[in-house]
Amino acid sequence: xxxxxxxxxxxxxxxxxxxxxxxxxxxxxxxxxxxxxxxxxxxxxxxxxxxxxxxxxxxxxxxxxxxxxxxxxxxxxxxxxxxxxxxxxxxxxxxxxxxxxxxxxxxxxxxxxxxxxxxxxxxxxxxxxxxxxxxxxxxxxxxxxxxxxxxxxxxxxxxxxxxxxxxxxxxxxxxxxxxxxxxxxxxxxxxxxxxxxxxxxxxxxxxxxxxxxxxxxxxxxxxxxxxxxxxxxxxxxxxxx
Amino acid sequence: xxxxxxxxxxxxxxxxxxxxxxxxxxxxxxxxxxxxxxxxxxxxxxxxxxxxxxxxxxxxxxxxxxxxxxxxxxxxxxxxxxxxxxxxxxxxxxxxxxxxxxxxxxxxxxxxxxxxxxxxxxxxxxxxxxxxxxxxxxxxxxxxxxxxxxxxxxxxxxxxxxxxxxxxxxxxxxxxxxxxxxxxxxxxxxxxxxxxxxxxxxxxxxxxxxxxxxxxxxxxxxxxxxxxxxxxxxxxxxxxxxxxxxxxxxxxxxxxxxxxxxxxxxxxxxxxxxxxxxxxxxxxxxxxxxxxxxxxxxxxxxxxxxxxxxxxxxxxxxxxxxxxxxxxxxxxxxxxxxxxxxxxxxxxxxxxxxxxxxxxxxxxxxxxxxxxxxxxxxxxxxxxxxxxxxxxxxxxxxxxxxxxxxxxxxxxxxxxxxxxxxxxxxxxxxxxxxxxxxxxxxxxxxxxxxxxxxx
Numbered sequence: 001x002x003x004x005x006x007x008x009x010x011x012x013x014x015x016x017x018x019x020x021x022x023x024x025x026x027x028x029x030x031x032x033x034x035x036x037x038x039x040x041x042x043x044x045x046x047x048x049x050x051x052x053x054x055x056x057x058x059x060x061x062x063x064x065x066x067x068x069x070x071x072x073x074x075x076x077x078x079x080x081x082x083x084x085x086x087x088x089x090x091x092x093x094x095x096x097x098x099x100x101x102x103x104x105x106x107x108x109x110x111x112x113x114x115x116x117x118x119x120x121x122x123x124x125x126x127x128x129x130x131x132x133x134x135x136x137x138x139x140x141x142x143x144x145x146x147x148x149x150x151x152x153x154x155x156x157x158x159x160x161x162x163x164x165x166x167x168x169x170x171x172x173x174x175x176x177x178x179x180x181x182x183x184x185x186x187x188x189x190x191x192x193x194x195x196x197x198x199x200x201x202x203x204x205x206x207x208x209x210x211x212x213x214x215x216x217x218x219x220x221x222x223x224x225x226x227x228x229x230x231x232x233x234x235x236x237x238x239x240x241x
Numbered sequence: 242x243x244x245x246x247x248x249x250x251x252x253x254x255x256x257x258x259x260x261x262x263x264x265x266x267x268x269x270x271x272x273x274x275x276x277x278x279x280x281x282x283x284x285x286x287x288x289x290x291x292x293x294x295x296x297x298x299x300x301x302x303x304x305x306x307x308x309x310x311x312x313x314x315x316x317x318x319x320x321x322x323x324x325x326x327x328x329x330x331x332x333x334x335x336x337x338x339x340x341x342x343x344x345x346x347x348x349x350x351x352x353x354x355x356x357x358x359x360x361x362x363x364x365x366x367x368x369x370x371x372x373x374x375x376x377x378x379x380x381x382x383x384x385x386x387x388x389x390x391x392x393x394x395x396x397x398x399x400x401x402x403x404x405x406x407x408x409x410x411x412x413x414x415x416x417x418x419x420x421x422x423x424x425x426x427x428x429x430x431x432x433x434x435x436x437x438x439x440x441x442x443x444x445x446x447x448x449x450x451x452x453x454x455x456x457x458x459x460x461x462x463x464x465x466x467x468x469x470x471x472x473x474x475x476x477x478x479x480x481x482x483x484x485x486x487x488x489x490x491x492x493x494x495x496x497x498x499x500x501x502x503x504x505x506x507x508x509x510x511x512x513x514x515x516x517x518x519x520x521x522x523x524x525x526x527x528x529x530x531x532x533x534x535x536x537x538x539x540x541x542x543x544x545x546x547x548x549x550x551x552x553x554x555x556x557x558x559x560x561x562x563x564x565x566x567x568x569x570x571x572x573x574x575x576x577x578x579x580x581x582x583x584x585x586x587x588x589x590x591x592x593x594x595x596x597x598x599x600x601x602x603x604x605x606x607x608x609x610x611x612x613x614x615x616x617x618x619x620x621x622x623x624x625x626x627x628x629x630x631x632x633x634x635x636x637x638x639x640x641x642x643x644x645x646x647x648x649x650x651x652x653x654x655x656x657x658x659x660x661x662x663x664x665x666x667x668x669x670x671x672x673x674x675x676x677x678x679x680x681x682x683x684x685x686x687x688x689x690x691x692x693x694x695x696x
Contacts, residue, residue, distance in 0.1 A: 060603070089605040097600075120246075
């Protein structure tokens with residue numbers, strides 16, 4: 001397959017995360033190995049407590065692994081300090097949250113431009129870029145709206161735009177439709193899928209919903225801190241075509 | 242992040258929480274105002290002290306008086322002020338001018354007006370030049386005129402009262418109708434004799450035409466060479482006096498008193514005057530304020546009394562320094578309270594914004610930017626508080642001065658120089674940032690996980 005020959009954007013080797021709860025140890029991740037390639041839409045599926053969120057947090061550099069390596073865009077995440085991690089996220093990573101996490105005091109445009117602000121981009125340029133991305137997510141009419149003037153689906157589309165605006169190597173999405181009803185969920189999922197295709201982005205999504213996971217190219221099933229199955233939906237899709 | 246973005250972000254954060262910001266700022270306003278006003282009181286006090294000193298004789302002046310007469314070993318006459326001493330003092334390092342001063346009280350008359358207490362100060366022309374009189378008209382006494390000339394202080398005129406029962410300037414507010422410059426003023430040098438005539442002749446009372454058995458003292462016409470600038474109420478150290486050339490004055494006095502003792506001169510035990518004329522004091526002008534103490538010490542070592550404003554100034558300054566420190570300390574207490582309230586506000590704000598801070602971190606906001614953001618917010622509170630506080634201080638200071646002036650003193654009790662205002666604002670900003678430092682550190686260290694944890 002053509003995609004597989006491309007470089008791995010994410011390479012995870014033998015990853016462990018062990019929490020100490022009182023005297024006992026909880027193995028949130030118990031030896032995980034996988035690679036994600038450029039342009040892929042991957043879903044990490046598992047029940048709550050399976051370790052999927054921990055995995056995502058570590059990929060995004062929000063948590064430190066107990067053991068193992070995480071290589072993203074050629075850089076080792078586990079050796080970076082907090083400052084370097086922040087810098088790395090600023091330049092290489094987009095993030096979509098379950099509860100949207102837009103800043104209530106800013107309108108849609110400003111929210112999308114926020115990561116560019118952190119990069120030190122001047123106001124005119126960043127607003128122009130945010131404007132373009134908002135067009136991509138079909139929010140032309142809501143650019144000046146504050147988050148509380150928008151529906152959940154619209155807010156999450158702003159969230160998607162915010163992740164896309166920095167043109168990151170990878171976008172992480174943590175239960176992106178967890179706070180949306182099923183129709184809106186479909187809508188947002190389709191949007192994400194389309195954008196990933198069009199923009200040639202790599203998207204890693206965490207969900208507990210198998211149906212939503214089926215939007216992805218590859219599905220990682222995780223249970224008790226281990227990947228138990230990797231499903232590739234592209235072959236099935238091709239067969240269907 | 243760009244500085245402007247940080248700036249607008251932190252200011253909009255403050256704007257969002259208007260009420261809380263205003264309350265916190267209010268604390269800083271009160272703190273700044275109390276410090277500034279308190280210090281301004283101290284400054285006003287020392288400022289008006291310095292002004293008073295200027296009026297009472299500049300800071301570079303030393304006045305020498307005869308040696309202490311209560312010392313047992315020495316003869317009184319040894320420590321009297323002589324020409325030799327003037328010479329000696331003149332030769333001390335840093336002494337600019339040393340001039341003998343001879344003063345005598347005389348009576349001035351013009352028509353029905355009389356001034357029975359004119360203090361005439363005879364000094365060398367050199368010293369008179371040095372004293373820097375501001376003249377309204379005329380000149381200071383000239384060296385080569387050869388006849389006695391008087392320079393009138395600006396308040397002398399107000400002391401002429403009409404002997405025809407009119408009241409004085411101090412009661413009516415009207416100056417006597419005398420042109421000191423052009424009218425001929427008669428001077429009676431022998432005041433004692435004049436009073437003797439007045440009181441021995443109770444019936445006639447006023448005027449010099451009362452034919453009494455006692456011969457009235459002679460009147461002399463003394464030319465006026467100049468009048469000092471200033472109104473009858475503009476006091477300075479010279480304004481009550483009349484100045485003239487000392488040599489001409491001594492000649493005149495010797496002529497007037499002939500064999501009698503000149504008033505104010507020491508006499509022998511038998512009441513006879515000494516041959517030599519002794520001076521009442523010696524006026525010494527030192528080249529620089531820093532040398533006053535040294536020169537003064539040297540003169541004291543010669544066995545004379547020397548007075549300058551220095552000691553007094555120094556002790557006063559020390560005293561005002563204490564007052565300022567105490568007042569400033571009182572102000573500082575309220576500033577401390579304000580600082581604590583800033584810290585509190587910032588902590589509250591950080592707790593509220595945990596999620597926001599977390600989002601910013603996940604989206605890649607630099608840790609230092611986050612800290613700067615909160616430091617700037619705290620600094621803003623300080624800045625606004627400082628500016629408003631200083632403005633308020635000027636208002637309070639104005640009110641204090643108006644009230645004090647209404648109570649009858651002319652001094653500026655509260656004085657805020659520009660530097661105090663500037664320091665007040667800078668200090669408020671620094672206090673704000675110091676108070677915000679700990680909270681900002683806390684914000685920087687908040688875990689980004691808090692943001693994506695779903696409640």
